[in-house]
Structures are given as C-alpha cells and as structure tokens.
Amino acid sequence: MASVRDDSAGGAGAQGGAGSGATRRAPQWRVCLLLTESSCRWPWREVLAAAIAGGVDCVQVREKSMDGRALAARVREVIEFARPRGAAVVVNDRADVALACGADGVHVGQGDLAPADVRRVAGDALLVGVSTHSPGEATDAVAGGADLCGVGAMFASRTKPDVMPQGEAYLRAYLARFAHVPHLAIGGIEPSNVARLAAAGCRGVAVSSVVCGADDPGAVAHALRAGLGAGA
Numbered sequence: 001m002a003s004v005r006d007d008s009a010g011g012a013g014a015q016g017g018a019g020s021g022a023t024r025r026a027p028q029w030r031v032c033l034l035l036t037e038s039s040c041r042w043p044w045r046e047v048l049a050a051a052i053a054g055g056v057d058c059v060q061v062r063e064k065s066m067d068g069r070a071l072a073a074r075v076r077e078v079i080e081f082a083r084p085r086g087a088a089v090v091v092n093d094r095a096d097v098a099l100a101c102g103a104d105g106v107h108v109g110q111g112d113l114a115p116a117d118v119r120r121v122a123g124d125a126l127l128v129g130v131s132t133h134s135p136g137e138a139t140d141a142v143a144g145g146a147d148l149c150g151v152g153a154m155f156a157s158r159t160k161p162d163v164m165p166q167g168e169a170y171l172r173a174y175l176a177r178f179a180h181v182p183h184l185a186i187g188g189i190e191p192s193n194v195a196r197l198a199a200a201g202c203r204g205v206a207v208s209s210v211v212c213g214a215d216d217p218g219a220v221a222h223a224l225r226a227g228l229g230a231g232a
Helices: 004-008 044-053 068-085 095-101 115-122 135-143 167-178 194-199 217-228
Strands: 031-035 058-061 088-092 105-108 127-132 148-152 183-186 205-207
Touching: 031 044, 031 217, 044 058, 044 068, 044 217, 058 068, 068 088, 068 095, 088 095, 095 105, 095 115, 105 115, 115 127, 127 135, 135 148, 135 167, 148 167, 167 183, 167 194, 194 217, 205 217
Parallel strands: 031 058, 031 205, 058 088, 088 105, 105 127, 127 148, 148 183, 183 205
Antiparallel strands: none
C-alpha cells in the first residue's frame, strides 16, 4: 500500500527541500495520537486499535526512553497496523529510525535537529513536523522547510505541565500567517475544549494522555474529531 503521504497531499508532489515550499506535500491530519506506552491505561496495541477506529488519522510514536533497536521494532509494528487502516505514522525525534522503517515522517522539537538538517539526512523521504510555541519559532520552522507545525501549548497539559499555555491567540496568529502550512494544535486538548479551537480555525489536533489514558480511547478520539467539525 502506498504511504498516506502519497495520496493525501493534494497532488502537490514531493518537491522541494529547506525553504522551498515543501509544506505543500503534507496532508492536514485531523487527530494525531502521540502514542506512549507508559501513558496507556490499556495495552498499547489495544489503545492504538481503538484510537484509529475512533478517527485518529496520524500516530506519532513517542518513546523517548527506548533504544534505537526497540524503537524501530515498535515503529514497524505500528506501521503494519496503522497504514492499511488509513493512518500515517510519524516518529518523534528520531529521523534515522523514521527513515529506516519507512515511516511517513518525523517530528522534532526546538532542541532537536533543525528541519534543514533533517532534510540533509532524509531528503524528501520524510515529512518533517516541528514543535513551535511562538510566531517566531513558526517562522523559523517554515523557512527551514517544515512540512507542518505543532502549535502550542493551547491549554495546561498533563504531559508537559511546565509549558506555558499560549491559548487560541497563538493559534490565530499562526493561521493568519501560515494558513497554507498544515498544523496540529497541541497541549491540554480534550473533547470539552476542542470546539474552542475549531472556532479559532483549528483543523487538526495532537493529543496524548487524554486518549492513551482513557477508559474508552476510541470514544475520546471520536469526540475530538467530531468537535473539530467537518473541517478541511
């Protein structure tokens, strides 16, 4: 089966590198699950299956404590399950693992490899997502060749309690300048507040513990997607 990237990018193709408009290649995912086994209330495979059934269309494998070999095995298993069901798979931080496993992309933070350096390693084989917390960081990420940006934190987060929430103000500022660049709002997002983000123009969210730690991960994923509305 072709990768999700190949048939979801609006026909823009896989052209470009750092600063050359590579953002056109990325789909606008609706609900991205940051899958971390330690955050899962149920076995992670059950959480993954339920979340995808509930509407998750991207899975970011986020296992910071795993060594490379174990992480590669996890990523390959997630790809084998998720891709035939229409969900993309992204690896947190590790461009080398993402490339070796044939993942759809890699997501990096402000302290990780710059997107331009990821391009030097992976060329156009991977989508590159970058976490941003301000308009300046977003500008740098897009100029450096990011295909999509994490935008946050929207609300106080159990996963990263030390990150200051930016709320809808940053989301609106991002969309005003980079509406053409896919985004995933992140940070403390729940079914009870996702409609606020949708009203601000949000088209996609990234979540972790609210789904991983839920009694019914599929129901929460469905509620998040429904809260975003029909969208793009």
